[in-house]
Amino acid sequence: METVYIITFSSTNSSLMLYKILKDSKMKVTMIQTPCKLSAGCSRALEIKQLDLSKAIEKINNFNIEIQSIYKKFINPKTRRYEYLEISC
Template sequence: MKDLNVCIIAFPSTSESVNLYKVLKNKRYNVVMIQTPCTISAGCARSIEIKENDLENIINEIKTNNIEIRGIFRKALSESTRRYYYEELSF
């Protein structure tokens, strides 16, 4: 496993992802809106990719702004299969 220092935040709805994206961009976090990997969810098509260094602060923003999320996942690369996989984090 090769840790990529990137986390993915998945959401139950597109509106929740857009709300958090706006909050984080306004606070100058380095975030990217991406399509949700199908191994994480077949529901909402949007997720936010963040740097793992910002995780604690972003969790505080999620709680402060009452944004509903489906989960937070650490992105890693399997060296044996050369494929990405996602490990769900608890917070």
């Protein structure tokens, strides 16, 4: 399974703005419902592949997009459930 990252937001507007910026930059990005484990705020999050993570962080900084956090998504081998690890950017 390819490593993916989830970007969470405190506002829907920020999620839509970053989604458009990343799509316009020809990056593969998927808008998903924010996993309940991660946030009770905005219900939209973006999922990107590890290959595009550094470019996405660059766009976030260049366009001053307000994000809540970025999480690495992985499967816990003991429980076989998705787990999320917050990363610093």
